[in-house]
Amino acid sequence: MTTQRRTRALRRGLAALAAAGVSLALLAPQAAALGDPPVKPGDGGGSWNNGKKVRIKTYQTGDGACSLIASPSSIGGVCVRANAFSGVTIEEILGDDPLPECWDEPLNEEELQAANLINSDDAAWYWHRCLRGIDPETFEIEPDGIHLAVGIWPFEHGDPDLVFLTENQQRFMDRFVNRGNVPVPVLMASPNPLPFVNDDIAFYNFGDDEMRVSLAAPGVEMRAKITEMLVYPEGREGPSITCPGPGTQAxxxxxxxxxxxxxxxxxxxxxxxxxxxxxxxxxHVKWQVDARINGRWEQFHEFTKSGTAQIPVNEVQALVRP
Structure with a gap:
């Protein structure tokens, strides 16, 4: 087996493990990803979160396809149809460039943390996306329909197998890619943000607690909301409290x-x-993500997003009168 074939075989094997939910690091210690689900005291060590942090699924939508992605980093996806949007055809967008087939895009830092992956000095992790089902000559939908495949693959720096979109190809994809960044939760205390000892305070998430993303295909959208909040007021070693939704400002x-x-x-x-x-x-806030495909809503994914806050707590000072 040649070196190139061995490299491709190794890449396919690592990609398969990543797709199966196995956390991998490239020649480096495993990282603790942002949003690692905390363990709730008293629940027997079970995880507060369920399942994988990243979910990718492709749906057929009649005359096209949508590949939806949800993670603690973002929700959204890619929807493609052969016919034009806003009167502009695929051929006009691409110009002299070919229809993209398979291409690569490096994971950003937040995506690496969400997937519990680490880049090394010699290699990095990439989104590897492939588009099938559009005739590259006529731009017509093929009989089996459009299919989008998305995986996470490792590549050595400068690997000749890396493929990047041209400017026109990126414009083509940008017409069908929609993402919404999941906000980092912001912990606030109420009614007094600077509490005193023995005061009853109510914690709540100051950031957004709902989001919605409409994709390029008609009738396809995603929505997400916070369903539960877990707080360690004195840090991980101290007690924890939970409440429904994002908490309530008192x-x-x-x-x-x-x-x-x-x-x-x-x-x-x-x-x-x-x-x-x-x-x-x-x-730690739990997000539930729903997707609407062909007019019907269904639960798509659930994950945890986490943050920290510095909470000063003051002693109650007695009022001294002369």
């Missing part, structure tokens, strides 16, 4: 009795003895 008159579903917590000690004089709190 007003000054609210109590655990008036807002029973909020993420209530009361610090029993100040943060003055902590490094930096604050607690390194953690927030």
């Amino acid at each position: 007003d000054a008159n609210d109590t655990p009795q008036t807002l029973p579903d909020a993420c209530w917590y009361a610090y029993e000690q100040s943060s003055l003895n902590q490094p930096g004089d604050f607690f390194e709190a953690e927030i």
Whole structure:
């Protein structure tokens, strides 16, 4: 077997493992990915999150196909039809360039973390995408329809097998690619963002808790929302609290009795003895992603997105009168 054939065989094997959900590192220690699902105390060590962090699935849509992707990094996908959108044909977009067949795109840092992958000094991970089902000469849909395949492949730097889109090919794909970035959760305390010891405070996510992405094919879209929030107010080694959705911002008159579903917590000690004089709190939010294909909504994926927050907690100072 030649060196090139061995390299391709190794790449296919690694890609198959990645597609099966095996976390891989290229000649480097395995990384802890952003959004690693925390273990909830008392649940027997089970994972708070379920399944893989990244899900990719291709759907046929009558005269085309959509390959949908959901991960802690983003949700969206690629939809392709042979006929034109907005009166512009595929041939006009491509100009003198050929229809893209298979091409590669490097994973960005957030995508690497979400997939629990690491680039090395000698190699890197790439999205490897292939488009089938459009006649490259006539740009007509072939009888078996359009098929899109997406995988994660490792390539050595400068590998001659790497293929990148031309400017016109990228314009062609950009007409059908839609993504929405999943925001990092932002932990806030209410009603007082700088709580005192023994005060009842309600934690909530200050960032967006819903998102929606419409894809290029009619009737195809994705939506996502936060369904649950887990907070470690004093860091991973301390107690945890959970609440439905993104939590609830409390007003000054609210109590655990008036807002029973909020993420209530009361610090029993100040943060003055902590490094930096604050607690390194953690927030983990569970996102549920749905996809609408051919007019019908279905659950597509679920993942966890995480963040940290610096929460200073002050001692209650007695008011001294002269």
